[in-house]
Amino acid sequence: MKLIFEKSVKGRGSSILGKCDVEYAALPEALARTQAPALPEISETDLSRHYTELCHNVHGVNCGFYPLGSCTMKYNPRIDEEIAALPGFTAVHPLAPADTTAGCREVLDKAGEYLCEVTGMDGMTFQPAAGAHGEFTGILLIKKYHDSRGEAHRNKIIVPDSAHGTNPATAAMCGYQVVNIPSAPNGCVDLEALKAVLGDDTAGLMLTNPNTVGIFDENILEITRLVHEAGGLCYYDGANLNAIMGAVRPGDMGFDCIHMNLHKTFATPHGGGGPGAGAVGCKAHLKEFLPTSALMEGEGALQMRSFAGNFLVVVKALAYIMTLGREGIPEASANAVLNANYLMRRIQGTFEPAFDRICMHEFVLDLSEFKKRTGVSALDVAKSLIDYGMHPPTMYFPLIVHEALMLEPTETESRETLDWAADIFRKLYELAETDPEYMHNAPHSAYIARPDEVRAARTPILRYTAE
Amino acid sequence: MNYPAELKYSKSHEWVKMEGDVAVIGITDFAQDALGDVVFVNLPSVGDSVTAGAAFGDVESVKAVSDLVSPVSGEIVEVNEALADAPEVFNSDPYGSWIIKVSGITDTEELLDAAAYEAFCAEEA
Numbered sequence: 076m077k078l079i080f081e082k083s084v085k086g087r088g089s090s091i092l093g094k095c096d097v098e099y100a101a102l103p104e105a106l107a108r109t110q111a112p113a114l115p116e117i118s119e120t121d122l123s124r125h126y127t128e129l130c131h132n133v134h135g136v137n138c139g140f141y142p143l144g145s146c147t148m149k150y151n152p153r154i155d156e157e158i159a160a161l162p163g164f165t166a167v168h169p170l171a172p173a174d175t176t177a178g179c180r181e182v183l184d185k186a187g188e189y190l191c192e193v194t195g196m197d198g199m200t201f202q203p204a205a206g207a208h209g210e211f212t213g214i215l216l217i218k219k220y221h222d223s224r225g226e227a228h229r230n231k232i233i234v235p236d237s238a239h240g241t242n243p244a245t246a247a248m249c250g251y252q253v254v255n256i257p258s259a260p261n262g263c264v265d266l267e268a269l270k271a272v273l274g275d276d277t278a279g280l281m282l283t284n285p286n287t288v289g290i291f292d293e294n295i296l297e298i299t300r301l302v303h304e305a306g307g308l309c310y311y312d313g314a315n316l317n318a319i320m321g322a323v324r325p326g327d328m329g330f331d332c333i334h335m336n337l338h339k340t341f342a343t344p345h346g347g348g349g350p351g352a353g354a355v356g357c358k359a360h361l362k363e364f365l366p367t368s369a370l371m372e373g374e375g376a377l378q379m380r381s382f383a384g385n386f387l388v389v390v391k392a393l394a395y396i397m398t399l400g401r402e403g404i405p406e407a408s409a410n411a412v413l414n415a416n417y418l419m420r421r422i423q424g425t426f427e428p429a430f431d432r433i434c435m436h437e438f439v440l441d442l443s444e445f446k447k448r449t450g451v452s453a454l455d456v457a458k459s460l461i462d463y464g465m466h467p468p469t470m471y472f473p474l475i476v477h478e479a480l481m482l483e484p485t486e487t488e489s490r491e492t493l494d495w496a497a498d499i500f501r502k503l504y505e506l507a508e509t510d511p512e513y514m515h516n517a518p519h520s521a522y523i524a525r526p527d528e529v530r531a532a533r534t535p536i537l538r539y540t541a542e
Numbered sequence: 543m544n545y546p547a548e549l550k551y552s553k554s555h556e557w558v559k560m561e562g563d564v565a566v567i568g569i570t571d572f573a574q575d576a577l578g579d580v581v582f583v584n585l586p587s588v589g590d591s592v593t594a595g596a597a598f599g600d601v602e603s604v605k606a607v608s609d610l611v612s613p614v615s616g617e618i619v620e621v622n623e624a625l626a627d628a629p630e631v632f633n634s635d636p637y638g639s640w641i642i643k644v645s646g647i648t649d650t651e652e653l654l655d656a657a658a659y660e661a662f663c664a665e666e667a
Contacts, residue, residue: 447667471605528579528604529579532582533629533630
């Protein structure tokens with residue numbers, strides 16, 4: 076497929092953009108470019124076909140099953156989109172007079188109130204643009220807290236080896252030393268390993284619960300107690316909140332702050348569809364450090380982003396929460412957990428779970444024995460799924476399981492879809508015995524089969540150049 | 543898989559060659575095979591001190607980022623800067639691709655000889 080730039084023909088154009096109806100403001104000459112930018116020139120027909128073709132070459136939640144573990148690729152209800160598209164939300168400016176934006180402020184207040192209720196927190200900010208930005212904000216809150224108490228010497232953040240890669244990256248970006256602790260054989264926090272690294276240099280612990288292998292850490296109260304006893308704070312990575320929302324609250328587990336990916340747990344589109352929203356909640360003792368918009372509300376302790384964050388994502392999240400209500404929110408989580416367990420047991424007997432026990436909203440398959448026997452890797456299985464119209468699960472994560480495939484079906488899949496998916500996994504398990512070569516070369520139907528990841532990483536081409 | 547007899551090995555898959563009182567350190571054939579194609583290496587600087595059992599840098603493959611763990615404590619006297627531009631040599635020649643040289647060694651991790659390391663890898667695989 077050609078790039079839009081390669082389809083450009085000089086002098087061609089469309090009338091999609093109307094005439095400019097405001098006066099041109101001339102830039103100072105020194106700032107103006109001397110040459111017109113090489114923007115593609117293309118007719119409306121070709122433009123429409125170009126993006127429709129791109130659309131046909133991707134797989135989204137609306138195309139089919141998307142069990143990408145840790146990403147919560149649930150269906151996004153249309154009603155959320157409809158509400159976020161109301162002109163009262165789209166045609167506002169954050170600096171408009173306050174008496175004209177009361178509704179928007181109410182959305183932020185209500186969403187904050189509901190999310191505090193779901194998470195057991197006392198304060199909420201919507202400034203962070205997405206999950207990792209939320210983590211960054213949360214750890215900075217912890218830093219501010221220690222600084223304010225004259226405990227700036229606390230310079231270590233503890234992260235288990237099963238954590239999402241963003242956790243140690245966040246801690247390092249905040250200037251902390253990252254202390255990695257090994258997991259216990261069941262994939263949960265090893266209490267002895269935790270005790271061994273806690274001390275008066277501990278700033279905090281970052282944890283996902285349920286963890287990245289889809290298991291709820293039953294020692295959570297003891298874990299947070301130990302960290303607090305050492306003077307540290309506990310950070311909850313909300314990546315897996317979909318397993319427990321409305322059922323267990325991170326605040327009640329002993330966490331001091333949390334980020335949520337509204338764009339996954341609260342059903343606003345993500346995965347290239349952006350933008351996201353990484354709402355950060357905290358307990359009362361961190362509330363004074365929450366970021367504010369200096370332009371909207373005067374100087375704040377922290378400002379993570381302009382204005383009120385990605386506002387329309389918050390509108391969608393609020394629409395989702397209000398549609399489901401107090402009964403619907405925990406029911407969604409219960410179904411997410413049920414679906415994951417159902418799919419795991421339907422596949423079991425062929426591909427085996429890394430941890431043979433009841434899982435939460437996702438589970439990890441361990442294909443290392445399978446690979447040894449057949450030569451077919453987790454990558455080969457993932458690629459083969461594409462030929463069946465299924466998005467591959469997360470691969471090779473978490474790192475503590477070798478040849479891992481991590482599946483998260485979410486609550487929005489029907490039993491029929493789960494049966495269909497399980498049958499495909501079982502079929503591939505048999506195909507590996509008879510025709511491994513076919514799987515080494517999969518997918519056979521996709522527009523791009525196996526991109527050269529090595530070349531892409533070593534010599535990336537980051538922008539189009541004419542020649 | 544290749545396990546040169548003249549080298550010593552750590553359980554975190556680094557090799558060590560003693561040249562007088564200088565330890566030359568790299569990653570093993572097993573490590574490069576498990577990592578897959580290495581695309582980036584984060585190197586320390588000359589003069590940095592390293593601690594046995596602690597990370598001194600990291601390597602990134604298309605699969606994952608992994609710490610480079612020092613088998614000895616001491617001071618870095620030389621860094622193989624050429625690796626930064628050609629990380630693929632980790633895959634093609636792991637034992638020819640030394641990463642750092644360390645002197646003033648005060649502590650050493652428990653290291654394995656080639657036979658013991660080969661047995662250890664067989665268990666890990």
